[in-house]
Amino acid sequence: MKPRASDKNELEEPSNKVCKDIETVALVVKEAKADFDLQPVILDEVRPDEVLVEMKYSGICHTDIVLQQGLLPMVEFPAIFGHEGAGYVRSIGSAVKNKDLKVGDAILLSFNTCGSCKPCKSGHPAFCWTHAQVNHNAVRTGDRSTPARMKDGGQGVRSQYFGHSSFAKMSVVNEKCVVRCPYPDKMDIYCPIGCGFQTGAGTVLNVLKPTKDDSIVVFGLGSVGLTALMAARYLKAGQIIAVDIVQEKLDLGKELGATHLVNSKETPHVTEAINNITKGGATYAIDCTGLLRVIEDTVECLAPQGTAALVGVPPSGKKIQLDPLTFLLDNKKLIGVIEGDSNPVEFIPQLMEMQRDGHFPIERLCRTYPVSRLKDAIHDLHAGKVIKPVLQWD
Ligand SMILES: [Zn+2]
Numbered sequence: 001m002k003p004r005a006s007d008k009n010e011l012e013e014p015s016n017k018v019c020k021d022i023e024t025v026a027l028v029v030k031e032a033k034a035d036f037d038l039q040p041v042i043l044d045e046v047r048p049d050e051v052l053v054e055m056k057y058s059g060i061c062h063t064d065i066v067l068q069q070g071l072l073p074m075v076e077f078p079a080i081f082g083h084e085g086a087g088y089v090r091s092i093g094s095a096v097k098n099k100d101l102k103v104g105d106a107i108l109l110s111f112n113t114c115g116s117c118k119p120c121k122s123g124h125p126a127f128c129w130t131h132a133q134v135n136h137n138a139v140r141t142g143d144r145s146t147p148a149r150m151k152d153g154g155q156g157v158r159s160q161y162f163g164h165s166s167f168a169k170m171s172v173v174n175e176k177c178v179v180r181c182p183y184p185d186k187m188d189i190y191c192p193i194g195c196g197f198q199t200g201a202g203t204v205l206n207v208l209k210p211t212k213d214d215s216i217v218v219f220g221l222g223s224v225g226l227t228a229l230m231a232a233r234y235l236k237a238g239q240i241i242a243v244d245i246v247q248e249k250l251d252l253g254k255e256l257g258a259t260h261l262v263n264s265k266e267t268p269h270v271t272e273a274i275n276n277i278t279k280g281g282a283t284y285a286i287d288c289t290g291l292l293r294v295i296e297d298t299v300e301c302l303a304p305q306g307t308a309a310l311v312g313v314p315p316s317g318k319k320i321q322l323d324p325l326t327f328l329l330d331n332k333k334l335i336g337v338i339e340g341d342s343n344p345v346e347f348i349p350q351l352m353e354m355q356r357d358g359h360f361p362i363e364r365l366c367r368t369y370p371v372s373r374l375k376d377a378i379h380d381l382h383a384g385k386v387i388k389p390v391l392q393w394d
Pocket residue numbers: 113114115116117118119120127128129130
């Protein structure tokens with residue numbers, strides 16, 4: 001039976017019996033809506049299936065702000081978030097399966113999996129049936145414990161969000177999250193591949209696979225939408241239509257491969273505009289906004305037999321409206337796609353090589369901020385001044 005997505009579990013107090021403690025600092029969120037607060041924390045020594053990582057960079061994903069606001073029901077506090085990371089291996093558990101991994105290796109971090117369900121065993125770990133629990137509960141998958149506690153007072157802090165919680169100078173991570181990075185000098189731009197960039201690119205390269213005879217619409221030009229667009233250009237999709245309310249983002253979309261732009265703030269009937277461009281509807285559409293009205297548009301703008309993919313995180317418990325008769329008669333499809341159906345150990349290296357060949361210009365999206373300027377980074381993200389802010393640890 002598929003486990004429930006919202007299972008909650010009590011946080012076990014960390015056991016620190018015979019372990020060698022590691023003192024570090026992390027951005028702790030003490031309760032919903034509290035600030036990301038740089039605090040001293042103590043880490044347990046790594047367990048057999050864990051790796052100690054010294055973080056160099058942490059990408060800020062919009063989901064981190066949703067989490068900090070307490071808007072995902074399966075999240076509890078205090079917690080360290082951050083789910084895009086890059087850094088160096090500082091110690092390796094005794095039973096880590098990747099025998100090539102060495103202390104000192106540069107690595108990128110991605111999502112966690114159970115490793116044993118049907119999708120995990122068939123090469124689709126992003127669709128792990130326990131994705132919500134093993135990633136969003138931010139505790140170890142086995143005994144629900146956490147490797148971190150506050151230095152001041154000793155309270156346990158959830159520190160394995162996505163199996164790794166990258167908003168920390170040092171983090172004890174699950175080995176399944178670790179992908180080697182042969183290009184340490186580029187970790188600042190490769191670090192966000194582990195969530196945002198592989199989500200956008202993977203939805204196009206792994207799932208939709210448009211050809212020159214197809215049209216594809218990307219709603220929302222954040223880091224996910226723009227990497228989806230880059231991937232569509234890489235596959236030479238016939239029409240690549242970018243939709244957003246911010247003209248600067250649309251202009252960037254044009255530079256990165258969009259063949260048509262729709263400013264949805266200035267266009268009263270977006271789906272009609274798409275219908276005109278595509279002469280009868282799009283083959284594919286991707287929602288990167290999570291907004292209910294936009295999700296409805298992704299389905300409405302499709303040609304017969306078209307497919308709409310939901311990628312942005314919508315609010316919990318809400319409903320969308322579809323005309324089921326049209327949906328049936330037009331043989332449309334609506335699918336959810338977590339993390340671009342990526343298998344990170346294979347797909348992240350592929351995306352790094354695409355960037356090096358000039359086909360995945362993610363360097364255009366990233367800007368680095370010292371951790372002390374986290375508030376500026378979040379402000380710039382909300383203001384549309386940066387697509388992907390990346391925190392730098394020193
Ligand atoms: Zn699984």
